[in-house]
Each structure stands twice: as C-alpha cells, then as structure tokens.
Amino acid sequence: MSRPRGRFLPILGRTSASPESIGLCRMQIFVNLTPCRMPFLCRPSLQDRPMLFTWLKQRRRRQLLGLPFPPEWDGVLDTNVRIFQDLRGEEQQKLRGLIQVFIAEKNWEGCGGLVLTDEMKVTIAAQACLLVLGFDGVFFDHVLSILVYPTTYVVPEKSVDRVGIETEDRSTRLGEAWYRGPVILSWEDALASGRNESDGHNVVLHEFAHQLDMINDQSVDGTPPLATPELYERWTELIHEEFQQLKRDCRRGEWTVLDCYGTTNIGEFFAVATESFFESSIAMQERHPQLYALFCEFYRQDPASR
Numbered sequence: 599m600s601r602p603r604g605r606f607l608p609i610l611g612r613t614s615a616s617p618e619s620i621g622l623c624r625m626q627i628f629v630n631l632t633p634c635r636m637p638f639l640c641r642p643s644l645q646d647r648p649m650l651f652t653w654l655k656q657r658r659r660r661q662l663l664g665l666p667f668p669p670e671w672d673g674v675l676d677t678n679v680r681i682f683q684d685l686r687g688e689e690q691q692k693l694r695g696l697i698q699v700f701i702a703e704k705n706w707e708g709c710g711g712l713v714l715t716d717e718m719k720v721t722i723a724a725q726a727c728l729l730v731l732g733f734d735g736v737f738f739d740h741v742l743s744i745l746v747y748p749t750t751y752v753v754p755e756k757s758v759d760r761v762g763i764e765t766e767d768r769s770t771r772l773g774e775a776w777y778r779g780p781v782i783l784s785w786e787d788a789l790a791s792g793r794n795e796s797d798g799h800n801v802v803l804h805e806f807a808h809q810l811d812m813i814n815d816q817s818v819d820g821t822p823p824l825a826t827p828e829l830y831e832r833w834t835e836l837i838h839e840e841f842q843q844l845k846r847d848c849r850r851g852e853w854t855v856l857d858c859y860g861t862t863n864i865g866e867f868f869a870v871a872t873e874s875f876f877e878s879s880i881a882m883q884e885r886h887p888q889l890y891a892l893f894c895e896f897y898r899q900d901p902a903s904r
C-alpha cells in the first residue's frame with residue numbers, strides 16, 4: 599500500500615525549506631532551539647505540564663469549559679468525525695470540552711485563499727484532541743497556530759547530495775508539523791480523514807502525533823513524553839523492534855496493518871502507528887498486541903474496546 603506523497607515533517611534545521619520559502623500565510627514560526635542537555639530529565643509526562651499553566655490560562659479554560667457546546671458543532675461531529683460516534687458518552691462530553699478550548703486558544707489561518715469556517719475548525723480540533731482525550735488538561739500548548747490550505751499544496755524543497763551538489767525539487771504535501779511552530783493541513787485531506795474512520799490513514803492524527811513526539815525537544819525519535827523511566831525503557835525497546843519488523847515486512851511486500859510509510863524513520867513509525875491505533879485498532883490489536891497495549895498505556899485509551 600503506497601502512501602500519497604506529503605506526510606513530511608519539516609523540522610527547522612533539518613530542511614532547507616524555510617517558512618518564508620513556502621509562503622506560510624502571515625504566520626510567525628515560533629522556534630525554541632535550546633537543546634535539552636539531559637534528555638531523560640527533560641521528559642516530563644504530559645500530565646505534569648498543566649502545572650506550568652498560568653492562573654489566567656486556567657481561569658480562561660474553566661470559563662470555556664463552562665460554555666454550552668454549540669448544537670451546530672455537534673452536527674459537524676456527526677457528519678465529519680466518524681470516530682466520534684464510537685466514543686462513550688463521557689468521552690464525547692470530554693472531547694467537546696477539549697474542542698472548545700483548542701479552537702479558542704489556537705491561532706487559525708486559512709491559506710491559498712481558503713476562508714476558514716467553524717466546520718473546518720471543529721473537524722480538525724476533534725481529531726487532534728482525540729489524541730489527548732485520555733489525559734487531563736493537555737491542549738497542545740506548544741502548537742500555537744493551525745494553517746489550513748484548501749487541498750494539497752506544493753512547496754519547493756532543496757536537497758544536497760553527498761558531494762555537495764544542491765538540487766531543488768517541488769514537494770506535494772498533505773500536512774506538516776513544525777517544531778515549536780504550526781501544524782499545516784490540507785482541508786480536503788483533513789475532512790477525508792475525519793469521514794473515513796477505518797482506512798488507517800488520518801493526516802490530522804499523524805501531524806499531531808509528531809507534535810506529541812516533539813514536546814520535549816526537536817528530535818523526532820518516536821518517543822513522546824512518558825510517565826515513568828520504566829515505560830520509557832519498554833517504549834524504546836518495543837518501537838524499535840516493531841520498526842525493524844515493519845521494514846522487513848514491507849521489503850518482502852507483505853500486507854501490513856501499519857502503513858509502509860512508517861519505515862521512513864522512527865518518527866514516522868510513531869505517527870503511522872498512531873493512525874492505526876485509532877483507525878485500525880482491532881487489526882492492530884490482533885497483529886501487534888504488544889505495541890497496541892503499549893499505545894493503550896501511553897494514550898490512556900483502548901479504542902478497540904469501543
């Protein structure tokens with residue numbers, strides 16, 4: 599199964615494509631290049647982060663969570679976010695609250711002439727917030743902006759070969775996640791991802807999984823913040839094992855639950871496995887029981903049981 603081109607992950611410093619060169623609307627890119635010198639100590643759990651919120655932010659969030667959820671937004675969830683119907687009542691209610699805060703706090707901008715609507719924001723926010731449904735008080739604070747193009751978009755991409763010759767190509771993208779910067783999405787693909795629950799592909803889940811991966815530092819190593827050192831050890835061992843297995847299966851041309859795009863690198867493996875965890879949960883549980891259980895532990899959700 600081949601994946602359309604475009605699940606790229608531009609990390610500033612690893613790519614020659616600057617935000618300006620790809621015409622990111624009027625958004626500023628917020629970059630924190632301060633490296634973490636003690637990576638392990640810089641891996642607080644997602645649960646620890648809310649302790650750093652300001653009192654004002656917490657108060658604002660309490661106000662947002664106290665607002666009624668607009669009925670027309672429920673209509674959008676019914677139509678555009680198939681997975682919402684699988685959630686239990688209390689999960690749906692919690693997701694509604696996450697959506698309200700997420701939409702209010704992010705800087706939204708339509709690109710390529712797109713005029714953003716509430717439908718677009720709710721559809722994207724619902725899928726993004728599904729990833730943090732199992733946590734309390736996690737709202738992707740490090741993602742300040744969401745940029746949305748009408749459809750796939752093309753950006754120039756420079757590469758330098760081993761002898762230093764620079765070539766410029768053009769790259770078609772469905773979405774991107776920038777370190778300490780925005781998430782960029784094609785609306786057409788974000789909508790298709792929301793409506794098609796079980797194809798295993800979801801560009802919104804994919805890009806926000808990259809953002810979880812990058813919470814602590816710029817390295818996209820397939821390791822989001824984990825709750826304990828013991829979980830960190832188990833995580834590292836298992837995802838590298840599964841990554842190597844996927845590479846072997848894809849090389850042999852075997853059918854796989856996880857998309858072979860996940861063989862690109864360990865960061866893409868985590869993003870692709872996250873898509874499968876939510877969209878092909880039963881198949882993933884059957885074919886990759888250990889990986890599925892590990893993801894249940896991290897995400898604090900069990901999608902296959904819904």
Ligand SMILES: [Zn+2]
Pocket residue numbers: 605606607804808865866869
């Ligand atoms: Zn990716």
